[in-house]
Amino acid sequence: MIKLFRGVALLWIICTWLLPLSGRAQGDPLPSWNDGYAKEAIIRFVTAVTTEHSAQYVPPEDRIATFDNDGTLWAEKPVVQEMFVMYRINQMVMQHPALRNKQPFKAIIDRDKKFLKNMGRKELLELMDLTHTGMTEADFRKVALQFFESVRHPVLNVPIAQLVYQPQVELLNYLRYNQFKTFICSGGTAEFMRTISWQYYGIPPEQVIGSSFRYQYVDSAGVNDIIRLKGLSTLNDKKEKPVNIQYYIGKRPILACGNVGGGGDIYMLRFCQGNTYPSLQLLIHHDDDDREFAYEEDDNLSLNWAHQYGWNVISIKNDWQVVFVR
Amino acid sequence: MIKLFRGVALLWIICTWLLPLSGRAQGDPLPSWNDGYAKEAIIRFVTAVTTEHSAQYVPPEDRIATFDNDGTLWAEKPVVQEMFVMYRINQMVMQHPALRNKQPFKAIIDRDKKFLKNMGRKELLELMDLTHTGMTEADFRKVALQFFESVRHPVLNVPIAQLVYQPQVELLNYLRYNQFKTFICSGGTAEFMRTISWQYYGIPPEQVIGSSFRYQYVDSAGVNDIIRLKGLSTLNDKKEKPVNIQYYIGKRPILACGNVGGGGDIYMLRFCQGNTYPSLQLLIHHDDDDREFAYEEDDNLSLNWAHQYGWNVISIKNDWQVVFVR
Numbered sequence: 001m002i003k004l005f006r007g008v009a010l011l012w013i014i015c016t017w018l019l020p021l022s023g024r025a026q027g028d029p030l031p032s033w034n035d036g037y038a039k040e041a042i043i044r045f046v047t048a049v050t051t052e053h054s055a056q057y058v059p060p061e062d063r064i065a066t067f068d069n070d071g072t073l074w075a076e077k078p079v080v081q082e083m084f085v086m087y088r089i090n091q092m093v094m095q096h097p098a099l100r101n102k103q104p105f106k107a108i109i110d111r112d113k114k115f116l117k118n119m120g121r122k123e124l125l126e127l128m129d130l131t132h133t134g135m136t137e138a139d140f141r142k143v144a145l146q147f148f149e150s151v152r153h154p155v156l157n158v159p160i161a162q163l164v165y166q167p168q169v170e171l172l173n174y175l176r177y178n179q180f181k182t183f184i185c186s187g188g189t190a191e192f193m194r195t196i197s198w199q200y201y202g203i204p205p206e207q208v209i210g211s212s213f214r215y216q217y218v219d220s221a222g223v224n225d226i227i228r229l230k231g232l233s234t235l236n237d238k239k240e241k242p243v244n245i246q247y248y249i250g251k252r253p254i255l256a257c258g259n260v261g262g263g264g265d266i267y268m269l270r271f272c273q274g275n276t277y278p279s280l281q282l283l284i285h286h287d288d289d290d291r292e293f294a295y296e297e298d299d300n301l302s303l304n305w306a307h308q309y310g311w312n313v314i315s316i317k318n319d320w321q322v323v324f325v326r
Numbered sequence: 327m328i329k330l331f332r333g334v335a336l337l338w339i340i341c342t343w344l345l346p347l348s349g350r351a352q353g354d355p356l357p358s359w360n361d362g363y364a365k366e367a368i369i370r371f372v373t374a375v376t377t378e379h380s381a382q383y384v385p386p387e388d389r390i391a392t393f394d395n396d397g398t399l400w401a402e403k404p405v406v407q408e409m410f411v412m413y414r415i416n417q418m419v420m421q422h423p424a425l426r427n428k429q430p431f432k433a434i435i436d437r438d439k440k441f442l443k444n445m446g447r448k449e450l451l452e453l454m455d456l457t458h459t460g461m462t463e464a465d466f467r468k469v470a471l472q473f474f475e476s477v478r479h480p481v482l483n484v485p486i487a488q489l490v491y492q493p494q495v496e497l498l499n500y501l502r503y504n505q506f507k508t509f510i511c512s513g514g515t516a517e518f519m520r521t522i523s524w525q526y527y528g529i530p531p532e533q534v535i536g537s538s539f540r541y542q543y544v545d546s547a548g549v550n551d552i553i554r555l556k557g558l559s560t561l562n563d564k565k566e567k568p569v570n571i572q573y574y575i576g577k578r579p580i581l582a583c584g585n586v587g588g589g590g591d592i593y594m595l596r597f598c599q600g601n602t603y604p605s606l607q608l609l610i611h612h613d614d615d616d617r618e619f620a621y622e623e624d625d626n627l628s629l630n631w632a633h634q635y636g637w638n639v640i641s642i643k644n645d646w647q648v649v650f651v652r
Contacts (some may be wrong), residue, residue: 009575061530137572150434181532194576204387206533217568217593224600226572233573242543246463246552247559248574250520250531267543274550 011181026114029060029174031166038282038314039259042171049254050178056278060179064253066245066268067172069186071079071194071259072284073201074163075324078154081188087147088131098214104130108239124287129230132189133213136225144195155300158324164200168257175255183253187237187264209248211236242271252279261322263301269311281311288317337453355500358648359385364608364640368497371606375580376504382604386505390572390579390595393498395512395519397585397608399527400489401650403619404480407454407514409494413473414457420636458515459539462551470521483652490526492651494583498527501581507577511535513563513590536576537562563590568597577607585610589627595637606638614643 033039048056049063052309070076088285089108092099094294099105104127120129148160156163172182183205184193197203214229236244245253245268256272258265260283269281283306286295296303306313316323361363374382396402396542415434416426425431430453433441445453458466482489488642498508508529510519516536524531540555563571571579571594582598584591586609595607609632612621622629632639642649 061524064532104507121582190473190573190576197389204575206390208576212573215569215572217565217597218592219596219600224596226569239543244540246541247516248532250516252535270545270550271543274545 010065022072022275029177030167030170032170032320033077034319034321037318038312038319039281041312042174042282045255045278046178046180048201049278051191054175058254058277062251062254062277063175063180063250064183064249065175065177065180065255065257066183066185066241066249066253066272067168068257068258068268069184069188069210071261071286072186072257072265073155073165073168073184074088074160075153075165075292076259077260077295078159079188080163081192083151083154083160084144084147084192085127085131087151088143091143092131093323099286127233128189128232129213131229132192133230136149136223136227137191137215138225138263141195142190144192148196161196161200163326165320165321166322168200169325171257176202179256180206183207183209183245183249185236185241185268187211187235189213209236209244237262239267241265241268245271254278254279255282257282257284258302260286260302263297263299269305270309273309274310281309281310282314284314284316288320288323291323292316330531331375335460356493358496358646360645362645365647366639367606368500368550368608370503371581371604372500372506373418375604383581384603388580388603389501389504389506390509390575390577391501391506391583392509392511392567392575392579392598393582393592394584394591395495395536396509396585397582397612398509398512398591399491399494400486401479401482401491401618402585402587403621405514406486406489407518409480410473410518411453411457412549413477413498414433414469417469418419418457432637433602440593451558454515454558455539458518459554459556460551462553463541464518464551466517466554466586467521470518471536474522486524487522488650488652491646492648493646495527497583498529502528505512506581507533509533509571509575511562511594513537513561514642516562520644526635535562563588565593567591567594580604581606581608583608583610584628586612586622586628587626589623592628592631595631596635599635599637606637607632608640609637610640610642613641614646614649617649 016195016293029040029041049053049058051057066142067073070079074080083290086108089105093105093109100109104123152159152314153163164169175182184197184203184207186193189211190208193210194208199206200308212233214231216227216229218227234240234244251276253272254275254277256269258269265283271279272279283302285303286293288294305311331419332516356365356368366619374380374385383483393399412434413430419431419435426435430449450589450628478485479489487647501508510523510529512519512531516534516538520534521529523531523534538559540551540559542555544551560570560623563591577598578601580601580603582595584595591609595609598605599607609628611617611629614620631637
């Protein structure tokens with residue numbers, strides 16, 4: 001009899017241990033979100049698409065969610081990749097002091113506002129080339145890792161890892177827990193984001209869609225690697241986002257999340273909304289100058305579209321109890 | 327007592343049902359593979375990289391496997407996508423009978439060998455444009471699905487689904503069972519392969535890397551879709567395979583599998599071999615004229631590289647007990 005009870009107990013332990021692998025209820029999946037319309041809309045949507053035999057049910061393989069990164073998953077004032085450009089400029093000058101008196105190095109180190117303000121799109125892209133290309137993929141990864149390990153935010157004085165929004169980490173986890181596949185689809189370059197996507201967001205590199213440089217594969221003279229060439233092969237912003245989602249994923253997301261800022265996410269949200277499955281669009285509104293940075297768009301485009309198309313606007317001020325991860 | 331036994335039985339059933347979700351031993355994972363060096367090499371490699379605390383251990387998130395498709399996962403005599411081109415030409419002529427007397431429609435319907443033989447690369451790409459572009463992504467998907475549901479192989483007289491190699495389906499399953507993420511990286515166009523990748527191979531669309539047309543996103547006049555434009559944005563062959571693996575996955579595979587045919591996979595295998603983790607390269611050799619199609623390369627390049635770099639050559643004749651799925 002005791003043996004039998006032991007058997008039952010053992011089976012019970014095994015079952016309990018295995019249980020998290022199968023479906024079950026969860027407590028509050030979004031504890032850093034305040035109760036309100038946004039949180040409610042998210043939970044209602046996720047519940048509907050994961051409830052079998054409901055009219056809204058979406059099979060797991062089609063539960064694709066795409067997230068912008070800058071201003072959506074982490075703060076973008078300043079844009080982290082711009083901080084990386086400055087870091088690289090300083091690093092290059094330290095390695096080759098003669099660069100100190102050449103432009104654009106001189107202007108950046110001297111913080112020459114007039115010079116920097118006059119830089120056009122062409123000069124900015126050249127600055128990207130200068131700091132991101134002419135090396136192997138393996139070398140770029142090393143440099144990017146050094147940056148993330150050493151640099152702090154100029155205003156908030158925290159490591160880059162702490163620019164990540166805690167409510168969004170919870171949202172990503174909640175979605176994955178419900179068998180969503182979570183992707184980044186952002187304007188930053190893919191390899192830059194891939195350096196930390198797994199560590200910061202639990203998103204593997206192969207689920208990161210970004211801008212990219214032109215690449216060349218070389219297998220000779222001891223090098224077996226990708227060489228980064230000058231010039232972008234894609235600038236993953238605005239209408240390029242749906243195009244790249246098609247290239248990389250081959251299906252529409254059922255959930256897309258972007259932010260008010262440069263109007264870069266509106267087409268991704270529209271593309272999501274064109275899904276034949278039920279879908280959810282989320283737009284982060286940076287309206288909290290105390291805890292984060294408050295800003296909008298001059299033409300108000302993203303908020304106008306949100307109103308016109310019925311997207312869910314998330315107010316950082318009202319919807320997020322906590323902003324940053326600790 | 328009976329109640330207790332019932333409880334035990336119930337728990338036992340639950341446990342047995344949940345068991346496949348957790349780790350466990352497996353019988354012969356590759357029953358359609360003959361015992362021999364190739365099968366042994368695969369199993370030895372997979373065991374090594376999944377054994378924790380072994381020097382060869384690779385964490386699950388880095389267990390990336392990339393497979394060519396034509397001649398590697400399904401037969402390529404003729405290439406299935408060429409069959410689709412013929413299907414489309416016939417379909418277009420049926421819809422617009424006037425095309426019957428225009429080239430290249432006329433030549434293809436009349437099987438004008440001289441005309442077809444004289445087609446260069448430019449004409450072939452134009453033929454691809456003609457049959458694959460000028461429609462929305464949703465419309466292309468419909469046409470491709472119709473093709474897969476209706477066409478049979480001209481020699482083997484079986485549906486396309488039965489051109490898939492049974493041993494490779496087992497290999498894909500075996501790898502995924504061991505937490506590998508399996509990708510297609512092939513010369514066919516991505517959306518064509520994505521139509522059936524899940525059904526035929528258990529590979530979701532977002533893990534299919536292929537050639538692609540140029541795309542444009544349109545959101546107006548009732549259309550919210552990707553429009554396929556003329557011209558390829560990438561031809562995913564030879565040195566473009568490592569480049570596209572970098573774009574799509576952002577890390578090197580630890581296992582890559584290609585085939586002897588057009589020398590298209592050698593750089594993908596070299597890129598894999600440059601991994602800092604242990605890696606395995608597999609090259610299918612089409613040497614079985616009885617059960618499949620026997621062919622090699624004029625310059626013997628793939629087999630020469632396999633010899634030079636120590637890749638595992640898989641003989642269809644000797645290593646595969648069964649060739650096609652039933």
